[in-house]
Amino acid sequence: MVFKKRQSHGFNNLHFPSVPKAPRSARRAFHKRIVEDSQICAFELLASLAGKLLQESESSSASSNASDANDRPAISDGVVKREQVETKPVKTECLDLGSCEESIFLPDYGSPSSDSRGSLNEIPLPAESDAILERYSTVSNSDSSEKGNSDVKPIQGEKAPKLEGVPPVTVEPCDEKPENGVGSQPLADGMETQGLILDNACSSKDPMKSCLRNPALINSDNTAIHLSHGNSLPRASDLKHGNGVKLGIRDDDENIFRFNKLSSRRKAFRPSSRIGDRRIRKLLSSKYWKAAPKLKDYELTRPLFADLGMKPLHHKRKLSCNPDKTQGDILYKRRKFSDRSVVIASDRGFSGESVCNSPEKGTSGDNGSAVLCYGGFLFVVKLLVSVKLNIKSFKIPELFIDVPETLTVGSLKRTVVEAVTSLLGGGLRVGLVLHGKKVRDDNRTLLQTGITSAESLETLGFTLEPNSVQAPVPLCSEEPHAILPCETSHLISRSPETTIVESLKLIDSPRLAPSPPTNQVDYNSETTDQEPLSSNADIVADNKSPSDSKALVAVEPASAEALAVVPLNQKSRRSENVQRRTRRPFSVSEVEALVQAVEELGTGRWRDVKLRSFDNADHRTYVDLKDKWKTLVHTAQIAPQQRRGEPVPQKLLDRVLAAHSYWSQHQAKQHTKNAAAVATATATATPTVLQITDGQAIEA
DNA sequence: CTTAGGG
DNA sequence: CCCTAAG
Numbered sequence A: 001m002v003f004k005k006r007q008s009h010g011f012n013n014l015h016f017p018s019v020p021k022a023p024r025s026a027r028r029a030f031h032k033r034i035v036e037d038s039q040i041c042a043f044e045l046l047a048s049l050a051g052k053l054l055q056e057s058e059s060s061s062a063s064s065n066a067s068d069a070n071d072r073p074a075i076s077d078g079v080v081k082r083e084q085v086e087t088k089p090v091k092t093e094c095l096d097l098g099s100c101e102e103s104i105f106l107p108d109y110g111s112p113s114s115d116s117r118g119s120l121n122e123i124p125l126p127a128e129s130d131a132i133l134e135r136y137s138t139v140s141n142s143d144s145s146e147k148g149n150s151d152v153k154p155i156q157g158e159k160a161p162k163l164e165g166v167p168p169v170t171v172e173p174c175d176e177k178p179e180n181g182v183g184s185q186p187l188a189d190g191m192e193t194q195g196l197i198l199d200n201a202c203s204s205k206d207p208m209k210s211c212l213r214n215p216a217l218i219n220s221d222n223t224a225i226h227l228s229h230g231n232s233l234p235r236a237s238d239l240k241h242g243n244g245v246k247l248g249i250r251d252d253d254e255n256i257f258r259f260n261k262l263s264s265r266r267k268a269f270r271p272s273s274r275i276g277d278r279r280i281r282k283l284l285s286s287k288y289w290k291a292a293p294k295l296k297d298y299e300l301t302r303p304l305f306a307d308l309g310m311k312p313l314h315h316k317r318k319l320s321c322n323p324d325k326t327q328g329d330i331l332y333k334r335r336k337f338s339d340r341s342v343v344i345a346s347d348r349g350f351s352g353e354s355v356c357n358s359p360e361k362g363t364s365g366d367n368g369s370a371v372l373c374y375g376g377f378l379f380v381v382k383l384l385v386s387v388k389l390n391i392k393s394f395k396i397p398e399l400f401i402d403v404p405e406t407l408t409v410g411s412l413k414r415t416v417v418e419a420v421t422s423l424l425g426g427g428l429r430v431g432l433v434l435h436g437k438k439v440r441d442d443n444r445t446l447l448q449t450g451i452t453s454a455e456s457l458e459t460l461g462f463t464l465e466p467n468s469v470q471a472p473v474p475l476c477s478e479e480p481h482a483i484l485p486c487e488t489s490h491l492i493s494r495s496p497e498t499t500i501v502e503s504l505k506l507i508d509s510p511r512l513a514p515s516p517p518t519n520q521v522d523y524n525s526e527t528t529d530q531e532p533l534s535s536n537a538d539i540v541a542d543n544k545s546p547s548d549s550k551a552l553v554a555v556e557p558a559s560a561e562a563l564a565v566v567p568l569n570q571k572s573r574r575s576e577n578v579q580r581r582t583r584r585p586f587s588v589s590e591v592e593a594l595v596q597a598v599e600e601l602g603t604g605r606w607r608d609v610k611l612r613s614f615d616n617a618d619h620r621t622y623v624d625l626k627d628k629w630k631t632l633v634h635t636a637q638i639a640p641q642q643r644r645g646e647p648v649p650q651k652l653l654d655r656v657l658a659a660h661s662y663w664s665q666h667q668a669k670q671h672t673k674n675a676a677a678v679a680t681a682t683a684t685a686t687p688t689v690l691q692i693t694d695g696q697a698i699e700a
Numbered sequence B: 001c002t003t004a005g006g007g
Numbered sequence C: 001c002c003c004t005a006a007g
Helices: A002-013 A024-036 A042-064 A066-071 A080-094 A112-122 A127-147 A162-170 A190-205 A207-213 A236-241 A274-281 A286-290 A297-301 A303-314 A323-329 A409-424 A454-458 A530-541 A547-552 A588-601 A606-613 A622-637 A650-666 A675-680
Strands: A331-336 A342-347 A369-374 A377-382 A399-403 A428-434 A437-439 A460-466 A504-508 A689-691 A697-699
Touching (some): A588 A622
Antiparallel strands (some): A331 A342, A369 A377, A428 A437, A428 A460, A689 A697
């Protein structure tokens, strides 16, 4: 409560937005103003701290790493020391701000409620992050002192030890829009609070503006932009940087994207408020998300994390693998690309690193870069002659795919494609944001719109939204929003919300392993490529994705149902949750085992067949075996050309027909396989083999 | 729970 | 593979 009030005040009174954008000098001024303003409380404190930090950082870093320094916000307060140490390293290594270092480990989401905040504390952070925390803490303290609240801490009752102070900051959006989630989101991280505050302030008025401002963390280059979704606001550190501010783009409809500069720091996120939610939902089978509801405030705002984390947890079948791990591990990384364009990806640790390669740090300063936010992705767009979007990369965060062992690589690829396609299937709608405002008039020229200089370009942003409108689904529908953020030189942090899917993940189907075929053939042989696939997937994965990306959560389309991703119109789908089992075509060895069992046991004793030859194959039920036999018989009766799938040796098909014929006549049911034959002749004697019609022998 | 079949 | 009616 308190927080909110504070924040609100601060917001109302202060106009943060402008600050970020402004050049450093301006910013400073800004923060000064803030300080002056008596009304502001925590906010002020924060601002002042930020200002100090900025100054300090600037002084310290300015000389040496100008560009780099800029990138990373350093919020140093008393903490400065650390920053220096830590920050610098980071910069160099990661290139962007924090891409690597920044990555943050998220706590498990398993516990929805506690997660964001509580987790923060708990979560081990990289050194840097720690520094950050401290910083915040300091801030918060000061803040608290004013209020005298220690209470502030847990925003939502959660405990965020370190951050506590911060949380208050988190405050809600100034006003009205709880929806944004901004308010609700509170602190997903303590980290963000500061930034949040700003955002909120901004948001209240004009989301877009706020976005821009906040985001403003731009790097010296201008190009760099930080996007944050939802609540995240620029932090003090952020403020510090920016030369140029970039824009943020927000989602008109619901939320606003804020830039986070924090990305590095933030650990948690909040997803964009609703957006995240909406977007996220369906891809995953509702199952995954079920838990989500539990999440309270956070959930809304930071769908991403939650989603990420949550999904796995909820996943019914396949999760066994270790969803948790992924969830818990989520890392956000920022990555830059050499060009200026930076791609931020949050990773869970999978592939993230790969991206880091690009060495550049925030070099450039290109002028005409714009940031694209699409579902959680940031794209850096460069304006060339006129307006061209130069999208360096588009990454899809995480795809959760349930892969049966038998799935082929090709199938996996198709699955991924389908998942992505389904996400973006509706096409993308591009929106243009200049200086935080949407440019709706499509007929105006760039000149008329004011997009002429590199500077203006800096504030130019694009929004990508899925064309298809999905009805929000309570659970989590599959729809994803992909956000593509772009950033020029700096890294971009991926917006929390979007993060939902960060990497491609393959989830093994339940029974992988061993296939201990009872006796016969190993029908399990198929399990072949999963790993490879998974690895591939991971590689792909590192992106982060934005809300949309959430959607990305891939589902296995045809082959695996595990995740059934439901595309847009799923409503038609059967009851949501019911996932269809992943399809696992019978291998030849399985067919052989089945044939043999049927030869011996006859049809109509499927349970026995199961026990006899497929007892270890948990995924093959006797119904499945019965069905397979049915299809085998059918297959054997049709022309080879009409057969599909893995070809079954004619020999086996012949046996199928023979057994089918035989048992049809003898009514398998009568136990004793040999009933018929046996019966007559030689029951006692020795008949072990029966001649079947076509000459096939059956053991008696 | 199993079978047997249709979907 | 799913769903279900029948045993």
